[in-house]
Amino acid sequence: MISAELKKVILDELNLDDFDIKDETIAPEVPGWDSLNHINIIIAVEKHFNVKFKGYNVLRLKNVGDLQKLIDSSKSN
Amino acid sequence: MGNFNLSEAATLWQRWELNAVKNPHRDAIIHWAAGEEPYRWTFKSLLETAKKFSIRIKEAGIKQGDVCAIIMHHNPMFYPLYLGISRIGALPAILAYPNPRLHPDKFRQGIEGMSQRSGLDWILTEKSIEPLIKPLIEKPESTIKSIFFPLEWDLNSLVDEKTNSEIEANALAIKPTDAVLLQHSSGTTGLQKPVVLSHNAILNHVANLSDALKLNESDKVVSWLPLYHDMGLIGAFHVPIAFGIPTIQIDPFEWVLAPILMLEAITKEKATISWIPNFAFNIFADKIDEEELEGISLKSLRLLINCSEPVRADSNKKFVNRFSKYGLNPNALAASYGMAEITLAATITEPDKLIAEMTVDRNKLANGIVEIADDNSVSRICVSSGKLINGCEIRIVDEKRNNIKDNLVGEIAVKSISMFDGYRNYPEKTAEVISDSWYFTGDYGFKHQDDFFIIGRKKDIIIVAGKNIYPEDIEDTVNQAEGVIPGRVIAFGEEDQLMGTEQVSVVAETKSETESEKNLVRMNMLKSAMAIDINIHKIYLVPPRWLIKSSAGKPSRKANKERLLNGLDPQVWSR
Numbered sequence: 001m002i003s004a005e006l007k008k009v010i011l012d013e014l015n016l017d018d019f020d021i022k023d024e025t026i027a028p029e030v031p032g033w034d035s036l037n038h039i040n041i042i043i044a045v046e047k048h049f050n051v052k053f054k055g056y057n058v059l060r061l062k063n064v065g066d067l068q069k070l071i072d073s074s075k076s077n
Numbered sequence: 078m079g080n081f082n083l084s085e086a087a088t089l090w091q092r093w094e095l096n097a098v099k100n101p102h103r104d105a106i107i108h109w110a111a112g113e114e115p116y117r118w119t120f121k122s123l124l125e126t127a128k129k130f131s132i133r134i135k136e137a138g139i140k141q142g143d144v145c146a147i148i149m150h151h152n153p154m155f156y157p158l159y160l161g162i163s164r165i166g167a168l169p170a171i172l173a174y175p176n177p178r179l180h181p182d183k184f185r186q187g188i189e190g191m192s193q194r195s196g197l198d199w200i201l202t203e204k205s206i207e208p209l210i211k212p213l214i215e216k217p218e219s220t221i222k223s224i225f226f227p228l229e230w231d232l233n234s235l236v237d238e239k240t241n242s243e244i245e246a247n248a249l250a251i252k253p254t255d256a257v258l259l260q261h262s263s264g265t266t267g268l269q270k271p272v273v274l275s276h277n278a279i280l281n282h283v284a285n286l287s288d289a290l291k292l293n294e295s296d297k298v299v300s301w302l303p304l305y306h307d308m309g310l311i312g313a314f315h316v317p318i319a320f321g322i323p324t325i326q327i328d329p330f331e332w333v334l335a336p337i338l339m340l341e342a343i344t345k346e347k348a349t350i351s352w353i354p355n356f357a358f359n360i361f362a363d364k365i366d367e368e369e370l371e372g373i374s375l376k377s378l379r380l381l382i383n384c385s386e387p388v389r390a391d392s393n394k395k396f397v398n399r400f401s402k403y404g405l406n407p408n409a410l411a412a413s414y415g416m417a418e419i420t421l422a423a424t425i426t427e428p429d430k431l432i433a434e435m436t437v438d439r440n441k442l443a444n445g446i447v448e449i450a451d452d453n454s455v456s457r458i459c460v461s462s463g464k465l466i467n468g469c470e471i472r473i474v475d476e477k478r479n480n481i482k483d484n485l486v487g488e489i490a491v492k493s494i495s496m497f498d499g500y501r502n503y504p505e506k507t508a509e510v511i512s513d514s515w516y517f518t519g520d521y522g523f524k525h526q527d528d529f530f531i532i533g534r535k536k537d538i539i540i541v542a543g544k545n546i547y548p549e550d551i552e553d554t555v556n557q558a559e560g561v562i563p564g565r566v567i568a569f570g571e572e573d574q575l576m577g578t579e580q581v582s583v584v585a586e587t588k589s590e591t592e593s594e595k596n597l598v599r600m601n602m603l604k605s606a607m608a609i610d611i612n613i614h615k616i617y618l619v620p621p622r623w624l625i626k627s628s629a630g631k632p633s634r635k636a637n638k639e640r641l642l643n644g645l646d647p648q649v650w651s652r
Contacts, residue, residue, distance in 0.1 A: 015652065017596060028178035031603035034612040035333040036356075036542055036576065039364050052366060055335030059111050 002068045006045070010064070013037070013044045023065030051075055080293060081284045081320055087253045088276045089319060090164050096321040097124040104323035108153040109342050111331045116153040120321070123157055129232040130161025132240050137225055141166030141247065143198040144259055146188070148172045148210075149228075150203065151328035155304075158201065158227050163258075165244055166251050168273070170197065170259040171305040175209065180608035185213055187269070191261055192220045195271035195501045200224045253277045259501065260307055260417050262545065271501040272417045281468055282311065282420040282495040283319045289466040290350065290380060291428045292316075297377075298324040299348035301332035301339050306543070307417035308385050312352040316421075336360050340373045340403075347377040352413070354385040354543030358392040359577030362399045376404035380428055384413040385543035387531065390434055390458040392577040407431065414462035414531050418516050420495035423471060424529045426463040433461035433528045442532065447484040447523050461528040468494035472515065473524055483524045488535060490515040537634050539570035542578050548634060551611055555583055558605040560598030562586040564631075565624055569638045571615060580614035581606075584637060587618050595650050617641055618650040 007021050014032040027033040033041065042058055045051075045067065051074035061067050086092035096105070101121035108116040118126075139145060145162050147169055149155050162169045172191070175184045188210070191197060197220060200210055204226045214221050253276045262270040286292075298317045302309030304326075317324040325342050332338050340361070342348060383393065397407045411426035426432050437447055438454040450456035465471060472480050473487040481487045492515050499507035510517050519536040522529060539546045551568035555561060565586035570579035583602060589595050599616045606613045625640060627633035641649065 016600075026177065028176060028607075031600065031607060032612055032614075034178070035330070036578075037612070038334060039336070039360065043364060046366075052368060055337045055369060056112050059331055059334050 002064050005048075006064070006068055006071065009044055009048045010041055013041045021064055023063060023068070025064045026062070045071065049075065081287045083280060083284050086280070088248070088251050088255075089257055089279060089315070090160070090248050090251070092280065092319050093120070093124060093127075093160060096120045096318070100321055103321070105318055106153075106156050107323055107325040107342075107346060108151075108156070109325055109327045109338065110151070111328075111335060111338055115325070118153070118156060120318075123160065123318075126154075126157035126232065127160035127164060128241065128244075129236060130158050130227065130230075131164040131244050132237060133227070133230045133232070134161055134167065135165055135240055135244055136237075137199075138223075139165065139167050139199055141251070142256070143167045144170050144196055145199045145201055146170045146172050146191075146197045148174055148200060148202040148206065150174055151326070151330070152228065154228055156326075162201075164248050166247060166255065168256055168259045170195070170261065170271075171310065172261065173303065173305050175206065176610045178607055179610040181209055183609050184209060188213055188221075189216075189219075191269050191271070194269065194503060195259055195261070196220050198222055201227050203228060251276070253280070256498075258310075260310065261305070262417065270503060270506055272497045273499075273501050274420055274495075274497055278420050278495040278497065279311070279315055280319065282422075282493075283316050285466050285468040285494070286312075286316055286422055286425075287320050289422070289425050289427075292320055292322070292350075294322060296320075296322045296349045296379075297346060298322065299327070299339060299342050299346065299351045300324065301327035301329050302352065302543075303329045306385070307415075307421055308352050308354075308543070311417075311421040312382075312384070337365055337369045337373075340365075340370070340375070343378060344372065344374050349377055350380045350382070351378070352382045352384055354578075355383055355387065355389050355392050356542045356576055356578035358383065358389075358396040359575070362392070362395040363575075370403060374404045375400055375409075376406075378405065378409045380411050381409050382411045382413050382425065384415065384422075386540040386578060388412045388432075388460040388462060389577055390460050391574065393432065393460070412460060412462045414520075414522075414529060416491075416516075416518060418497045418510070419469065419491055419493035420497070422466055423469045423491045423493065424463040424465055426461070432463075435459045435461075435525060435530065442486065445486040447486065447525060447530075459530045459532060461525075462522075462531050463529065464527045465529070471524070471529060473522065474517075478512065478517070483526075486521055486523045486532065489518045489520045489522050489529075489531070491518060492516070537569070539568070539581055540579055541570070541581060542576075546581065546611065550609060551581060551583060551606055551613070554605045554609050554611075555585060555602050555613075558585075558598070558601040560587050560589050560594070560601055562588065562621060565621070567624060567632050567634050567637050568613075569634050571642075573614065581611060582615040582617065582638075582641075583613050584617035584619060584624070584641060586621050586623055588621060589618070596652075599652060616652055619646075620648055623648060 097120040105120040105123045106118040256273045257276045260272045300313030304310045408429045413422045413425040415422035436450045436456050438450045439457040441448045470492040472490045521533040522531040548568035552566045555566045568583045571582040573580045624632040625636040
């Protein structure tokens with residue numbers, strides 16, 4: 001399940017107060033989360049959680065749940 | 078003329094065949110996919126498969142002159158399919174694959190608008206979007222005859238020699254003046270303008286552009302640009318395969334998620350030329366982690382051409398600063414100005430020369446006069462889009478379309494040997510922009526010595542990351558958002574210096590007064606624009622009767638944008 005922390009990072013980056021973001025949420029469902037903003041969200045997530053993602057791993061993300069898993073695995077490595 | 082002999086082939090198909098004979102085993106297309114070995118088409122294998130496709134296309138009932146819309150993901154079979162359509166004399170028209178954000182009705186509306194305007198005859202696509210498209214074909218007034226799934230076609234069965242011979246004979250009868258492709262300008266709800274180009278237009282452009290680029294047999298193009306965009310289709314696809322050099326094709330969806338892909342392709346394949354819009358310079362310079370750049374070498378790059386949106390000095394500078402240590406030659410940066418209506422380019426920087434820049438007085442420039450800035454001026458750096466390429470002429474004109482002198486700002490009019498023949502089935506739109514064989518671009522600029530500088534545009538079009546967006550499309554959809562006063566909406570472009578591009582801003586009148594009500598209206602507006610795959614970057618809400626009307630009685634984009642950006646009106650709420 002995605003953490004409240006991740007949800008907040010995403011919402012802050014998109015300048016939204018609230019939006020229902022779940023594991024299965026995909027970027028095009030969220031206002032403002034287009035391809036240009038995607039890279040900014042990834043950078044904000046990396047900075048906040050102090051992790052670094054490889055470009056290929058970012059490519060494989062299908063939804064927000066996958067992003068949460070990538071953060072978790074990056075933190076444990 | 079340089080290395081491209083126009084007299085050798087009269088049509089694109091003949092040119093491709095010639096390349097397959099001259100250099101059968103040379104790479105033609107290197108289809109790049111993240112984490113996989115690239116799929117390599119040689120000129121010979123590409124043409125052989127294209128022939129097989131052309132037989133299936135003919136068997137499907139597609140005829141010479143028919144328009145075939147191709148809606149497909151990044152797929153190695155796309156290229157021979159495209160060539161196969163051309164072999165039978167039909168016109169490929171590449172359309173963007175629907176983004177999941179785009180509402181199905183809006184997608185269909187866009188296709189319908191295009192089909193009514195340009196008379197799309199067939200749709201060649203993937204099975205997965207059949208349910209999305211099928212309702213269109215079933216409509217009684219539809220021009221679309223059928224939908225095909227070429228990726229499902231069996232190409233291994235024996236080639237029918239009789240059909241092949243018929244196609245071959247017909248291919249030889251295709252005239253250089255015949256149409257070869259159709260491109261659609263941007264727009265989502267019927268504002269698209271269909272540009273038809275002939276074999277002559279493209280082949281002449283290949284000759285003139287290859288000359289300007291000093292193209293040679295050791296060049297290799299790399300591109301992540303979508304092929305429905307003129308810069309991707311002509312600059313990174315038609316020019317290399319007609320000239321006979323390889324092009325590396327990267328998936329635009331993958332590139333935007335992992336921009337490092339293009340740098341890896343340059344490094345591994347020793348690519349020499351690429352076309353990218355300005356914002357991509359910012360992405361490369363600011364958004365890739367240093368660790369990911371390990372092993373990257375840009376030594377082979379001799380031309381990285383900034384095109385499709387205003388060229389920004391800051392973007393070029395930060396790119397050079399970041400990548401000089403990775404072997405980038407600062408002289409590799411170039412700029413170009415062009416449009417689909419003249420096939421692609423009108424001007425380009427001379428290879429291996431620094432891009433010219435001028436620091437001018439901003440206030441005088443706003444009044445149409447180019448004057449070098451002094452210590453007392455508010456300055457603006459203007460970046461040159463280069464010098465004229467052969468076969469092109471440019472005039473800078475005043476409002477009455479009379480020529481004006483160098484160093485004065487006016488509208489740019491272009492004439493080219495590679496000019497389109499007008500917008501298909503759209504004579505009134507053609508008449509608006511063409512006069513006496515000159516295409517009036519709606520862009521503003523000036524000439525200084527032999528360099529052309531583009532500084533703005535007459536049209537209200539918004540260019541986000543190289544993509545042209547019509548404000549009308551956004552206004553029409555946002556008008557329907559709950560809380561917005563219908564007809565009281567303006568969309569305009571606002572500079573985003575960090576991203577090196579324009580972003581969409583929208584101002585709307587509303588009766589909402591509280592903070593929470595306004596946030597709700599904002600969310601409704603964001604969602605309404607999402608349905609047409611537009612991201613609104615900033616929203617301004619104003620009270621009823623705030624927007625300034627133009628003489629036509631409609632809210633004025635220019636006047637309201639200026640009022641918003643200049644003033645600190647406490648009635649304006651923005652987020």
